[in-house]
Amino acid sequence: MLDTDFFRRWMTATASAVDREADRLTGLDSAIGDADHGSNMRRGFGAVTDVLEKESPGTPGAVLVLAGRQLISTVGGASGPLYGTLLRRTGKALGDAAEVSLDELAEAFGAGVAAVAQLGGAKAGDKTMLDALLPAVEALGESVGAAGDAALAGALATVPLRARKGRASYLGERSIGHEDPGAASAALLVAALAEAAGTGDGGRA
Amino acid sequence: MLDTDFFRRWMTATASAVDREADRLTGLDSAIGDADHGSNMRRGFGAVTDVLEKESPGTPGAVLVLAGRQLISTVGGASGPLYGTLLRRTGKALGDAAEVSLDELAEAFGAGVAAVAQLGGAKAGDKTMLDALLPAVEALGESVGAAGDAALAGALATVPLRARKGRASYLGERSIGHEDPGAASAALLVAALAEAAGTGDGGRA
Amino acid sequence: MLINVPETVVADALRGIAAAHPDLTVDVENRLVVRRDAPVAGKVGLVSGGGSGHEPLHAGFVGPGMLSAACPGEVFTSPVPDQMVRAAAAVDSGAGVLFVVKNYTGDVLNFDMAAELAEDEGVRVARVLVDDDVAVADSTFTAGRRGTGATLFVEKIAGALADEGAPLEQVEAVARRVNESSRSFGVALGAVTTPAKGSPTFDLPPGELELGIGIHGEPGRERRPMMTSGEIADVAVHAVLDDLRPTGPVLALVNGMGATPLLELYGFNAEVRRVLSERGVPVARTLVGNYVTSLDMAGCSVTLCQADEEMLRLWDAPVRTPALRWGR
Amino acid sequence: MLINVPETVVADALRGIAAAHPDLTVDVENRLVVRRDAPVAGKVGLVSGGGSGHEPLHAGFVGPGMLSAACPGEVFTSPVPDQMVRAAAAVDSGAGVLFVVKNYTGDVLNFDMAAELAEDEGVRVARVLVDDDVAVADSTFTAGRRGTGATLFVEKIAGALADEGAPLEQVEAVARRVNESSRSFGVALGAVTTPAKGSPTFDLPPGELELGIGIHGEPGRERRPMMTSGEIADVAVHAVLDDLRPTGPVLALVNGMGATPLLELYGFNAEVRRVLSERGVPVARTLVGNYVTSLDMAGCSVTLCQADEEMLRLWDAPVRTPALRWGR
Ligand SMILES: Nc1ncnc2c1ncn2[C@@H]1O[C@H](COP(=O)(O)OP(=O)(O)O)[C@@H](O)[C@H]1O
Ligand SMILES: Nc1ncnc2c1ncn2[C@@H]1O[C@H](COP(=O)(O)OP(=O)(O)O)[C@@H](O)[C@H]1O
Ligand SMILES: [Mg+2]
Ligand SMILES: [Mg+2]
Ligand SMILES: [Mg+2]
Ligand SMILES: [Mg+2]
Secondary structure (H helix, E strand, C coil), X not given: CEEHHHHHHHHHHHHHHHHHHHHHHHHHHHHHCCCCHHHHHHHHHHHHHHHHHHHCCCCHHHXXXXXXXXXXXXXXXXXXXXXXXXXXXXXXXXXXXXXXCHHHHHHHHHHHHHHHHHHHCCCCCCCCCHHHHHHHHHHHCCCHHHHHHHHHHHHHCCCCCCCCCCHHHHHHHXXXXXXXXXXXXXXXXXHHHHHHHCCCCCCCC | CEEHHHXXXXXXXXXXXHHHHHHHHHHHHHHHCCCCHHHHHHHHHHHHHHHHHHHCCCCHHHHHHHHHHHHHHHCCCCHHHXXXXXXXXXXXXXXXXXXXXXXXXXXXXXXXXXXXXXXXXXXXXXXXXXXXXXXXXXXHCCCHHHHHHHHHHHHHCCCCCCCCCCHHHHXXXXXXXXXXXXXXXXXXXXXXXXXXXXXXXXXXX | CCCCCHHHHXXXXXXXXXXXXXXXXXXXXXXXXXXXXXXXXXXXXXXXXXXXCCCCCCHHHECCCCECEEEEEEXXXXXXXXXXXXXXXXXXXXXXXXXXXXXXXXXXXXXXXHHHHHHHCCCCXXXXXXXXXXXXXXXXXXXXXXXXXXXXXXXXXXXXXXXXXXXXXXXXHHHHHHHHCEEEEEEECCCCECCCCCCECCCCCCCEEEECCCCCCCCCCEEEECCCHHHHHHHHHHHHHHHHCCCCXXXXXXEECECCCHHHHHXXXXXXXXXXXXXXXXXXXXXXXXCCCCCCECEEEEEEEECCHHHHHHHHCCEECCXXXXXX | CCCCCHXXXXXXXXXXXXXXXXXXXXXXXXXXEEEXXXXXXCCCEEEEEEEECCCCCCHHHECCCCECEEEEEEECCCCCHHHHHHHHHHHCCCCXXXXXXXCCHHHHXXXXXXXXXXXXXXXXXXXXXXXXXXXXXXXXXCCCCCCCCHHHHHHHHHHHHHHCCCCHHHHHHHHHHHHHXXXXXXXXXXXXXXXXXXXXXXXXXXXXXXXXXXXXXXXXXXXXXXXXXXXXXXXHHHHHHHHHCCCCCXXXXXXXXXXXXXXXXXXXXXXXXXHHHHCCCCEEEEEEECCCCCXXXXXXXXEEEECCXXXXXXXXXXXXXXXXXXXX
16 A cells, blocks of 8 residues: 555655756757746745645645646746645545555546646647556556656657647647657656656565 | 059959948047048048049059049048048049059158148147058058058057047046047058058068 | 746846835735735735746736736746736725636636636636637647737736726726737747756757747747748738738837847838738737747747727826836 | 948937937937927027947936037047037027037047137037046057046036026036046956947957947956956946045946947946945946947946035936936
């Protein structure tokens, strides 16, 4: 089972990954966007780490709801409301449970990703974070490691796509040939699950 | 003796030289000034050529007075009033004569250069056009060729000087190591005398 | 770049705005710029905002006759809902608040969240989307047309109507009408350097330009060898007119992207005017300057608004903000 | 560059100014920008001018409350006497004309020639030299201090007094007083590209800056590794204050050189204000923006004027020009 501490570790691992990869994310966003995705994510998850330390929420759901709210209040841009909604809705779906199973997490995460799709109006293949998140939902029932792999593959698969949503869509054909920055950060978020679970155990809790 | 046509040829030869060397003059001015000396001189002597064709002044003095006035009306900057005064005062000193000797030209040119010194308040060694003009006055009694050589040597000798007048003076020590653009264009003006006199004859009329 | 560290660029600017403009209340911590006399009794509040880096938009347009408050986000990043909720509370006199939102996914999502929260707190909120950039096709293949230069027209004209005491529905309606009557097209002659990235966001060699750019340093729709001012005016004005098809006089904004000298911009205005007169379009008013910018981008944009009598009257009405000021 | 060909840049801009500003009379051929209502009966005329490339200076300051006419030269080249003679004739109502001349050899020589010619034609002419740039020592080793940001203060304040109907001697005196009370210091973060040259006038690599620059793309007095906004404010404000030694409140112009984003300029203003308050100097008014520019130069300058009551009253007086407009 995954306890509250697992979810805190997930958030801190994401914060470290995003901090480490911020320049790469901004670089991707500078090719087909406005060169701020790295600093957006770093600012947001930095704030998430801070607030989790200060407020110590007591359940998995509460960790994610608080993290999501914090993203909404600190990130801005397209990714703030979208990632904020992802975590908030996932957290809400987890309810008040003190521990959750991987299957429960997979289901809740599915609800979170669906909320992202609804809020942003994007679907698979539009070259957005959804292209990393949707395959992750599928694989998460299997293991957190599989989810990480699926998200990464999904992110890389955005390279040949033409963007239909977000800022990259303004480029039309010229958006082809670049990895979507939001898909790349989503892959980091999902990969952090495996890290939170402890290396190599695949997270089958 | 130097007739009216000689003075027209002097002006057209200067115009061609300035046109040909405009980029070099602007380059010099961009190192220690504001990168406009080449276009200033080109615009001015282009206008001089035009007005001499249109108005056909009938004496050497009239050619130079008209040319000088035209420079004042079309160049602007520091070089417009200075070169304009140089030619106007030289022309005035020549009076109404239909032809003038080289000695008369040398004396009149000396008066023109003195007027430049008075107007601009500069003296030898201040790193200005005077550093080419003053040696030219000295050598002009000998031959136009000697004057050209003296002006060129004077222009090159401005390289190690520190500017005390004009825009280059703002640079202080940093003006050292560059040729003064106005001295370089003055050398072109004086060299054009030999061209007007016909190649190789040294202008001893 | 003239900055301390990238992280404090927006806060530093807000402190500088506070120091320069005693008519504005600046809340540096919560990132708000508000008319000092807000809320004005009986007046609809006008709130806008967006990523920073487009100055004087929006903070430079706060004051009598234009915006009640502006919410600056990080550079090129839309603000967070908390800012707009606070702004709405600060400017609402009970007559309601209009959010002027440029059409970008981030701005739309954050303003929508803010509208929901503000309404929960009892503020009546209407929203107008600005989407004037004809370089982007409004289709299922894009996030829709970007909001650019028309934002200035919307804020000025709706702001004037709000100052006259018109109710929220009318202010919203005129804002929508201005947007529907406006189109823009932009060109970049050089790329942008954002504080966070510290180097140009894309590579634009000297002899080339980008057609159909936005205001966030994103590349345009097409790259071309350098064109003259006249050729650029041809492309931009034809693109705007072919979409707008005006039947009467227009308001023209000939806008610099930030690093284009005013000398060149005025020369460009002469070419814009030439194309308009070739197409038989009369010009009622012209504004030339760096108003809706993209940091240090070299380039320009043209925005035209087919203005009816009411719009012109409201355009001419007094305004007193840091960047637009006339009539009082 | 957003131009047609280098040769027509100034004429193109004048056509664009004419199209944008119906309040101004623009003579493209003779290179004059004049208040439409000139000459104003009984009013002293105010004429300024200089090389182009510093816009909005000077043409953007023509109008009620400021200049009567502006004479734009070629880019960075002072105008020719013919322009000032024409301008003087156009604005003289019999009360005489004040020439506001920035201290550069070229401007001084051309304006002096013009003054002589205009006086021959019966116009009473007075002249004030603006020389506020503390980066240049005023000694026998230089052409004297350059005229930069203080020009705006001189034109605004003397223009306001002229509009009140004061005689030539008084307008000249206040102009001189403003200049004597003002000092400036400028910094470049990037070089200028002039239309005629087509490439940067000097080489300034990204990580470096030039201290003590003028407004003509000339290199500065000293090159340094890049500094923060706060460090630059320290250098600039101390340089100005050490020379000015004000004993009362100052007018502050925090000026962009053309390509510095307003976002950064406001952040710089916060730092300028910090240094001033560390030195105990109160600020009466602040103007932040790109007013006295150098084409596409990145950088900034600080101008401070120790303003007495009369100067402040005249600063606040109504003005209605393309670039400065308030009070009516
Ligand atoms: N409508 C949308 N649905 C899902 N994801 C989106 C949508 N629009 C943008 N995104 C994601 O957001 C990312 C950009 O985030 P960011 O750069 O932080 O915001 P902005 O685009 O406002 O600058 C894109 O790479 C994309 O993955
Ligand atoms: N006071 C002066 N006396 C003599 N020559 C001068 C003086 N000031 C400047 N010059 C000359 O003028 C030249 C610059 O001319 P130009 O670039 O056309 O004008 P500006 O300096 O106004 O841009 C200098 O190189 C110098 O030779
Ligand atoms: Mg982005
Ligand atoms: Mg020069
Ligand atoms: Mg963004
Ligand atoms: Mg010059």
